[in-house]
Amino acid sequence: MAIVISHITHLECPRCHRKYSADALSTYCVCGSPLFAKYDTTQAREDVEKGQFPSQVNSMWRYSQLMPVKSPLHVISLGEGWTPMLTPRRLGKHLGLKMLRIKDESQNPTASFKDRGLCTAVSKHIELGVNEFALPSAGNAAVSMSAYCAAAGAKATIFMPADTPRPFFDECRLFGAETISVEGDISDAGREMNKMNGDWTVLSTTKEPYRVEGKKTLGFEICEQSGWRVPDIVICPTGGGTAVIGIWKAFDELEALGLIGRERPRMFAAQSGGCAPIVHAFEKGLDTIEPWMNGRTQALGLRVPSPFAGRLILQALRRSGGGAVAVADQDIVEIKSMVGKMEGMNICPESAVAIAGLRNLLESGKIDYDEDVVLLNTGNGSRYTNLRGSTQDTTTIDSQ
């Protein structure tokens, strides 16, 4: 697989603009903001002119010039990214939309969009000499990090809320990770991890610079798969917010490369009303997130009481002219089941929240029925055995 080298130059704080080396281990800025990787976009633009960007690789590594890993030897790939943009015609018609597309991230190696970020973060840290990792996770990120650590021959320690469904724990163990179960939510899991203070590098959401770089490729793919055209609307189910931040960052880089112009989609974050810190902050006009106490939702990936990158998430939503929407948790099972029957897709509950959010935004007139909407299905629903009333009894016929 021909992978060209990265044009990464350094890391930079989007808030105070302090610069950091991309060749040393970094967490976040001294000012408390996440760090962004920066690239030599003049060189990357020359690659575009020579027809070398993107490459022909059928994974997210087709954009390796704008990825942080310098040597192809350090890329630990399981074939992540370059997922299909589906056109769910029956669902689109049901919602009354002229053009709905679903970026189907369930078709990633471990069946969720977490693979993009964790593939990138594990690979870059392997390049920097790390071989032991830890992570607090609501489920999918844990499975993903465990898989990439296995492929890299690195050690993974996972901290998950005790009520995370068994299949998540089982799959992490299948990949050789050590799993620790913690009473509470993902923040409590993070606190336990910090207390244990192991000899590991932590890959928590936006507390290291590279998961965002992987998620960014979602934005590249959405544009490339639309013929380098930007959709009107992008809807992301949002917990920690890496997808919102990464996709937003992607458009600036594509513009610097001359692949798109100044146009941007309106970005919307969808959350469950049971844990909606981003919606609350957006609606109150706040710049930062107030922690959501005792959050409860069946969409486990959205049970993030206080996303670390709150300021950047709110900025992206506001600058795009989009917004944030909360939906009733009771709608999740109904929508998941409806999409199953209409489209043959087993979407995750987080994406059911995004579809319910889209329905609300259409009904309230915040999105027009003739706009071009891209919605993320962030993962496959099969591990979520927590969902109540999600299966109906099968009729059994007595053969005697």
Ligand SMILES: [Zn+2]
């Ligand atoms: Zn800073």
